Amino acid sequence: MSRAFGIVNFxxxxxxxxxxxxxxxxxxxxxxxxxxxxxxxxxxxTNSGIDHIHVYIRRKPRSLVEHxxxxxxxxxxxxxxxxxxxxxxxxxxxxxxNTDIAAYRENxxxxxxxxxxxxxxxxxxxVYSQNFDTLLQNHIDSGADITLLYHTVDxxxxxxLKCDILNLNKQxxxxxxxxxxxxxxxxxxxxxxxxxxKELFLELIAKAKKLSxxxxxxxxxxxxxxxxxxxxxxxxxxxxxxTDFKSYYNANINLIDFKAAQNLFEKNWPIYxxxxxxxxxxxFESASVKNSVVSNGCLIEGTVENSVIGRGCVVKxxxxxxxxxxxxxxxxxxxxxxxxYVVDKNSSIRHVSNLxxxxxxxxxxxxxxxx
Numbered sequence: 001m002s003r004a005f006g007i008v009n010f011x012x013x014x015x016x017x018x019x020x021x022x023x024x025x026x027x028x029x030x031x032x033x034x035x036x037x038x039x040x041x042x043x044x045x046t047n048s049g050i051d052h053i054h055v056y057i058r059r060k061p062r063s064l065v066e067h068x069x070x071x072x073x074x075x076x077x078x079x080x081x082x083x084x085x086x087x088x089x090x091x092x093x094x095x096x097x098n099t100d101i102a103a104y105r106e107n108x109x110x111x112x113x114x115x116x117x118x119x120x121x122x123x124x125x126x127v128y129s130q131n132f133d134t135l136l137q138n139h140i141d142s143g144a145d146i147t148l149l150y151h152t153v154d155x156x157x158x159x160x161l162k163c164d165i166l167n168l169n170k171q172x173x174x175x176x177x178x179x180x181x182x183x184x185x186x187x188x189x190x191x192x193x194x195x196x197x198k199e200l201f202l203e204l205i206a207k208a209k210k211l212s213x214x215x216x217x218x219x220x221x222x223x224x225x226x227x228x229x230x231x232x233x234x235x236x237x238x239x240x241x242x243t244d245f246k247s248y249y250n251a252n253i254n255l256i257d258f259k260a261a262q263n264l265f266e267k268n269w270p271i272y273x274x275x276x277x278x279x280x281x282x283x284f285e286s287a288s289v290k291n292s293v294v295s296n297g298c299l300i301e302g303t304v305e306n307s308v309i310g311r312g313c314v315v316k317x318x319x320x321x322x323x324x325x326x327x328x329x330x331x332x333x334x335x336x337x338x339x340x341y342v343v344d345k346n347s348s349i350r351h352v353s354n355l356x357x358x359x360x361x362x363x364x365x366x367x368x369x370x371x
Contacts, residue, residue, distance in 0.1 A: 004118035004136055005052040006045040008038065009100050009192070011125040012216065015162055015243045019364050020344065025057060026242055027124035028064040030327045030345065032255055033295035033310045036067050037242060039074075039273045040129070041122040042083075046074045047269055048132035051081035052114055055124070056103050058088050067274050074272045084110060099216045101208045111202065119201050121217070123192035127240040127251060129269055130193070138233060139195040145228040146200070146221060148174055149193035151239040156180055156187035162243035164190040164218055166232050174230040177222040191235060192218070200228075238264035249342055249362045252308045252325045256293055278311060286317050295328070302332065310345075323359065330365075341365065 011026050020029060027038035038055070045053055053071070057064055064085075071083030088103035104111060111119075118139075120132050130149065139147040150166045153159070160180050166188040167175040180187055194217070196204075208220035215223075221230065238260055240251035255261050265271065278297035283289065287300045294304065297312040302319030310328035315321055318335035329346040332338055336349050340357035344367040349355065352371055357363035365371065 002049040002051065002133065002136075003116060004050060004120045004132070004195070005114040005116040005198075006041075006050045006054070006132070007119060007121045008041045008045075008053065008055045008124050009121055009217075010056050010058045010103070011123070011243070012100070013095050013098060015125060017242065017248050018245045019366055020245070020248070020342075021060075023344075023367050024060050024063040025124070027055075027057075028060075028067060029242065029248065030310055031127065032252055033293050033308050033328075035271060035273045036064075037127060038064065038067070038124045039271055040127050041124060042071075042074050043269075043271045044122065044128075044130050044132055045120070046076055046272065048134075048136075050120065050132060051077040052116065053082070054084045054086055054107070054110060054114075056086050056088065056100070056107075058098060058103065061085075061087065069274065073274050075270075086110060096214045099214060101205055101215055101217055101220070102213075104205050104217075105209060108202075108205070111198070111205075114198065117197060119194075119196060119198050121192075121194040125242045126191055127238070127242065127264070128191065128235060129237055129264055129266060129271075130235060131269075132195075135193075135233060136195055142231055143229070144231040145196065146174075146230045147195040148177075148221075148230065148232050149191040149235050150188040150232050151191055151235045152186070152188050153239075154186050156189065157182045157185045159247070160187070160189050160241055160243075163241050164192075166190050168232050172232045172234075174225055174232050176225055177218050188232065188234075189239075189241070190218070191239070191241075194221070245342070245364065246360075246362065249325060253306070253323065256291060256306060256308065276311075284317070287315075324362075344369070347371075 029037045086107045165180045208215040242248045281298040284301040288303045292304045292307045294309040295311040299314045301317040302315040305322045307324045314331040316334040319332045320337040322339040324341045326343045327345045330343045331348045333350040338355045341363040343365045346368045347365045348370045
């Protein structure tokens, strides 16, 4: 039995994926054809023995609530396991008040009643694998008040610009948490993942409210860095932070590479998701598929190269899909070329001959659209 319960938090006010978040939160995004983004933090928790999980949702909850269901498909213990879907009151007057601290305060009773001494918090908009049981033991052995997970990158000038970074001393103590302003290429990207005692977590919630109504958890932890023993632990393996449209496109395309996928999908670390019965994909005589991820239930008559194809998609004869992410239920008509695009769910491409974007500026077809 785990000594911690888990919290999966929503993305902050500064994070959004143009077009796609109009319909659902980032956690509900289709990912790599088969999964949703939120499957990764929840699977990390259940694989680590965490059976008590709170999932916070701020806006557009339908698709995410539908996907989560009772949580049984995440291999939660059927007797003692529990997945709670918790909501925060949306303050439409001023978005600055819609913080994670505000959401925790509104659901304080659920946190107080969790029968575990520790809490592990992870974001719903980042994709990575992590053994939280090992991280918790590391935290306990170190004697730290708070442990933060980070990933070291050398692309911080151009990527991860909506993420925070950790400034560390030589002993991996956290000196401060600050926004990544793109000033340097080598940075320790904060993965919005925390380990601490539940009592300390409740104290930070109360202190944040007292100091400022717009404080977030990362801001109050940064404020307390001088008083508390806050330490960083480095993450290794695949890491993607979906904070804008380009990062969502890149995260999908990058995982087509088998070596990159091996750094995320481990043999003894399954990623659970909600499945549905569908027939195998049919490849017709005219089909040509290279270096792509194709999900079940598709009809492929055309050419697919270096792309991700979701469940139940149709690619007609003569169509070419290249370097693109096609979400479930989309249809690409006869003799149409789609390159460097994200085509959202249930869209139909019929009346144009070419949709050409660039890797630096991929195009987007909105959900359910017909063009």
